[in-house]
Amino acid sequence: MxxxxxxxxxxxxxxxxxxxxxxxxxxxxxxxxxxxxxxxxxxxxxxxxxxxxxxxxxxxxxxxxxxxxxxxxxxxxxxxxxxxxxxxxxxxxxxxxxxxxxxxxxxxxxxxxxxxxxxxxxxxxxxxxxxxxxxxxxxxxxxxxxxxxxxxxxxxxxxxxxxxxxxxxxxxxxxxxxxxxxxxxxxxxxxxxxxxxxxAATLGALPLSLAFALLFAGFGSKAGxxxxxxxxxxxxxxxxxxxxxxxxxxxxxxxxxxFLQSLTFFPSLLFPWMLVVLLLGLVSAFFGALHAAVENDAKRLLAWSSIENMGLIFAGIALYFLTSGTAALAPLAPLFALFVMLHILNHFLFKSGLFMAAGVIQSATHTRDLDSLGGLARRWPLFSGVVLALSLAAAALPPLGTFFGEWALVQALALGLGAGDPASRFTALLVLSSVALVGGLAIFAFVKFFSLVFLGRARTEAAEHAGALSWILATPVAICALLSLGVGLVAFPLISGIPVGKLFGAEVVVAPGAGIDPTLVALILAAPALALWLITRVLRTKIRITDTWDCGAPLTPRMQYTSTGFAAPIRFFFRTLLGARREIITTPVVASNPWVTKKHLDWQIHSIWEVWLYKPLGHGIVRVAHSVRRLQSGVVQFYLLLVLLTLILTLFIAL
Amino acid sequence: MLSLLARIIKTGTVTEQAPQVGSTDIEVTGENLKRAITRLYGGRSLRIRHVDAGSSNAEEYEMTALGNAYHDSERFGLSFVASPRHADILTVSGPVTRNMEHALRTAYDMTPEPRMVIAVGDGACTGGIWAGSYAVVGAVEKVIPVDAKIFGDPPSPLQILKGLLAAIEKART
The missing domain is CATH 1.20.58 (Methane Monooxygenase Hydroxylase; Chain G, domain 1)
Structure with missing residues (x-):
């Protein structure tokens, strides 16, 4: 061509x-x-x-x-x-x-x-x-x-x-x-x-370090x-x-x-900085997953999950450069590269699909609040299947693409436990356990996302009367889900040990021993489906469907799990990291009777970064600005003096 | 202290003699019931969900007595459960009042098959003294199919046990 x-x-x-x-x-x-x-x-x-x-x-x-x-x-x-x-x-x-x-x-x-x-x-x-x-x-x-x-x-x-x-x-x-x-x-x-x-190759260590820190901050702020x-x-x-x-x-x-492009400017001194990238990537992944698990706004949950996934991608990039430099660990590097590329693609697919799905839900129910949704699976059975597939992808479960990407990461880390010096083994152990924690929190977040939107009963009128679904809205979401599944099908042989080609300008062959047994995965996936088919078709059990037993009192949507309630254990367990605060406010209904009271639960979560970093920084800047303001006397002669002093200083520095 | 001990020794046992186990009518019926349950499906127990469809509560007193220390029907494999989802047998008492008609039908609907419905007491069997009143529907069989009836106003625990035994034996054939 x-x-x-x-x-x-x-x-x-x-x-x-x-x-x-x-x-x-x-x-x-x-x-x-x-x-x-x-x-x-x-x-x-x-x-x-x-x-x-x-x-x-x-x-x-x-x-x-x-x-x-x-x-x-x-x-x-x-x-x-x-x-x-x-x-x-x-x-x-x-x-x-x-x-x-x-x-x-x-x-x-x-x-x-x-x-x-x-x-x-x-x-x-x-x-x-x-x-x-x-x-x-x-x-x-x-x-x-x-x-x-x-x-x-x-x-x-x-x-x-x-x-x-x-x-x-x-x-x-x-x-x-x-x-x-x-x-x-x-x-x-x-x-x-x-x-x-x-x-850049001629620059010293200090300017290079400074440049790396600045570039990482710049790209990192964009990537969340x-x-x-x-x-x-x-x-x-x-x-x-x-x-x-x-x-x-x-x-x-x-x-x-x-970020990847700028890494080519730093041939040396990548090693210590990559540890920083790894650490911040993992911390981002953790905080993203944690906030996604306790978030009640559907789209904001997805945004937190983006932070989680970007953290994993940056950690993967750091791991690639950390391992490719050492002879003992070099065989693991391709797996990390594979993870990074697969995860970039997978995250694009499922996150775009989920955001569009959230838009579909919002346009039909006029809310993004998980506590006001529910029961949409009954109205949109096909669409709920599509979103279920995307949620599975977001939780990195098979057979969708994300699973195979993260599988490469976990395999490489597991192999890293047995290779290299004690320090790198210990690092691999720490990284592996953080990735496991992040994965668990992500599964929790997406179980919450899917079940509160689609399962159970509608919690509000708006969700109850969600109208018909327009196919032109649902099709791109379905395409995302299908592509995510397709990536899984393509990634499967990749992980099983076929050369990948050139990535990051290096020949990539998946490390031997890090593969995945295709028959085993297929069996694990097929066995429950086969069992289900056997039970319903071959055994021909007669099924009679009746209502849920309600003990005589009518069931209401308020009896269901709410998003807030579902995430309560996570909020409690990580209350220090979430800045979670809860208070039961008791007000007496009748002044003369202390026993008859109205109780109101007030709870909040904060980002500890906002409380401990952003707000002090903002206050500090405002305080400095206040003290600088004293210079502004309004006297023209004083300003002229300042101009003169600046001129002298500039000349002094320049000459 | 010593006087207390002396008094204990002097008084001796004054409580009644414990009843002979294995010879009373209840034990015999109970053992037969247990065997009948085993023969019915090879299991060891049947679960009962009781529905009070507007009775005078006399039947409920007698059925509660089934569970006391004297009758102890659980040793024969009978127990009461809280949800029709867990029940094998639905026992219904009272002439079905109009208010309870829907609830009874729902409870019957939600009992998994195979199930058995037993009307307990004259009210449930025929409508009893309330038959023909504008406030009641009448006998249970007017609302849901009934497999067996235990007459009496109210039937004693022994009569209930015998009725259950008869119903289970009838179900086997």
Whole structure:
């Protein structure tokens, strides 16, 4: 295939969203303008996916190692899977948004929302394609600002507050990125990546360390790593659900891409820093899973789960670089790389699907509160099956793709228990137990998510009268679930010991002994199904279905488990880490009788990062600002003196 | 202290003689019941869920007496359970009042098969002195199918045991 044609396809995919948004703006009076824009978005995603597929074929055949995209940039092999994820995300969410956004015409200003979406899509592609420091930073900023407008799209008080937090955090991250990249490039923003890498090789240990810390903070804040994660669970759920899917499913992966790309600038001194990345990744995974388990808002639960998964991905990246450097542990590195790539893909699939599913539920019931939902499986049996599959994927259970990715991680860690020096064995033990804890909490969170939304009875009128399901909304969700299952089917032989190809620029062959026995897994999966079939078909047991025994008192939805009640053990057990506080407030009903009382349970959870890090920092900054304000005397002569002093100081430093 | 001990020795035992076990009518019927249950399905016990469909509570007193220390019906394999989901036998007492008609039907519906319904007391069997009143539906069989009837107003614990025995033996054939 001609490289020029492929690059033209990429250019088409890059430019179409802008064209589509402009067209939507011009035709905003026409009733089908949103449909037109979304169809064009979907088209750009489709063309982009085609281009990615063609390019991947060429690269596997070995006839192309990188692709020049017009005058815009160079696409390296590392960017190809990430571009694929971006285009797949665009295709799925645009298809979903045709019907999803049409319902909210009064709430969102659709033509302008689509302009923000288009800029967001272009920004994400440009980050992956950017050839130099300056273009990368510009693209990053475009992506971040456009995302801000997606977050505040419904212009409610909550959204504006979440958007403000996001705006501040993303610009702190941007500052860190710009500073880190400029340290590496020696202050020249026009360097290409290759030139930057050459220059970085000559830098000393201290500037390199500083640059790494800044870059990690910048990309980590975008990816929602602790302690710079606080904005994510507020901001992501506020966007329209299709955009939430893009923010959580795709934009976080762009941050991972940026991090992976920047790692190529640090050939030396990765080892101590990777321990920091590993630690923060695991802490993020833990806090994400913990907050997901106790969260009552459906979309915010998904956002916390994103933090968990990003933490696991960063921990996987750190483990890859920690093991690939040592001879004794090098055979394990490919498994970690496999985990990272599979998990990036899987997380994109299930998280996009779940966010869109949450949007479907929200548009039918007008609530995201798990305590107000329930019983939807009876109304939407097929859709509940789809969401069940996605929830299984989110909980990393077989036979879905996520299971096989995490299986590679756990296998590699288990092998790490028996290889290398005592320190690395002990690290493997700690990491393995944290991954197990995170996995358990994730299962808990998604059991809660699925069962409270779909099982039991409707807890409110709104959930009771959820209308019919529109197929155009449900199809992208179903496609996500099917693809997640498909990844499982493809990952299965991969894990069983077939060479993977080139990832991170290294030949990857799965470590012998780390495989998975296909017959065993198939048997474990098939045995319960077979048993069920035997019981119902062969034994022909006569089944008579009656109501639930209610002891004579009618059953009400209030007798069911609530989300709050379900998570109570977790809240109690981790109360210190959650800052959980509960209080029973007793007020007497009759003043003369102390025994007749009304009781009210008041409970709260806090993020300890917010209480111990963000608030003290904010107060400190305000205090410093107050003391600086004393300089502002309003006397002109004093300001002139300050100007003079600054001039003298500058000259003194410069000369 | 010593005077107390002396008094204990002097007084001796003044309680009644314990009844002879294995010879009374209750034991004989009970043992037969136990054998009948074993023959019925090879098991050791039957679970009863009792429904008071508007009785005068006389039947309930007698059925409660089945569980006391004297009759101790659990040794014959009979026990009372709280939910029809756990029951083999539904015992119903009282002329079914209009208020209890629906509840009785629901309880019957929720008892898993194979099940047995036994009407206990004249009220449940025929409507008794309430038959024909506007407030009652009448005999239990007007609401749900009845397998056996135990007459009496109220039947004594022994009569109930005998009635259960007859019903189980009838069910076997």
């Amino acid at each position: 001609d490289p020029l044609l492929i690059s033209r396809l990429f250019l088409f995919a890059l430019a179409t969203p802008a064209f589509a948004a402009l067209l939507g703006l011009l035709l905003r009076r026409v009733s089908w303008s949103n449909t037109l824009t979304q169809v064009l978005f979907a088209l750009s995603g489709l063309v982009g996916l085609g281009a990615v597929a063609l390019l991947a074929l060429e690269m596997f055949a070995g006839s192309l190692s990188s692709l020049q995209i017009g005058g815009l940039g160079v696409l390296q092999p590392l960017g190809v899977p990430f571009l694929g994820i971006i285009y797949a995300g665009v295709l799925l969410t645009s298809f979903y948004s045709i019907a999803a956004l049409a319902k909210y015409k009064e709430i969102y200003v659709l033509p302008w929302l689509n302009v923000a979406s288009a800029l967001f899509l272009i920004g994400m592609q440009a980050v992956v394609l950017a050839p130099s420091v300056l273009t990368f930073l510009l693209a990053w900023e475009l992506m971040s600002i456009a995302a801000y407008f997606l977050v505040i799209a419904d212009r409610t008080e909550d959204s504006l507050r979440a958007g403000f937090l996001y705006f501040v955090m993303t610009h702190l991250g941007f500052l860190a990125l710009a500073a880190g990249l400029l340290i590496l490039s020696g202050g020249n923003p026009l360097l290409s990546w290759a030139e930057l890498a050459q220059g 790593l602790v302690p710079l994660h606080q904005w994510l669970p507020y901001a992501h759920p506020q966007a329209p659900s299709g955009s939430s899917a893009l923010l959580s499913g795709v934009m976080l992966k762009v941050a991972v891409f940026g």
